[in-house]
Amino acid sequence: MTKITITVNGEKQQVPAGSTLADVLQANGQPEQAFATALNGEFVARGARAATALTDGDAVFTFQAITGG
Numbered sequence: 001m002t003k004i005t006i007t008v009n010g011e012k013q014q015v016p017a018g019s020t021l022a023d024v025l026q027a028n029g030q031p032e033q034a035f036a037t038a039l040n041g042e043f044v045a046r047g048a049r050a051a052t053a054l055t056d057g058d059a060v061f062t063f064q065a066i067t068g069g
Helices: 021-027 046-051
Strands: 002-006 011-014 035-038 042-044 059-063
Touching: 011 021, 011 042, 021 035, 021 046, 021 059
Parallel strands: 002 059
Antiparallel strands: 002 011, 035 042, 035 059
């Protein structure tokens, strides 16, 4: 199985080639509803995570969404 190297919240990880953002979040045990995500500095909506393929060198960030007014 071919692996690619990505960075998740500043830590390098090897994941199977063809992984999606949703795959990586699930593998890391992060609850999908609890945070927002960005890939290479661009926001990725929750509904788009399963269709967002990762490539070697990508940087994934998860963060607490801020709401209120």
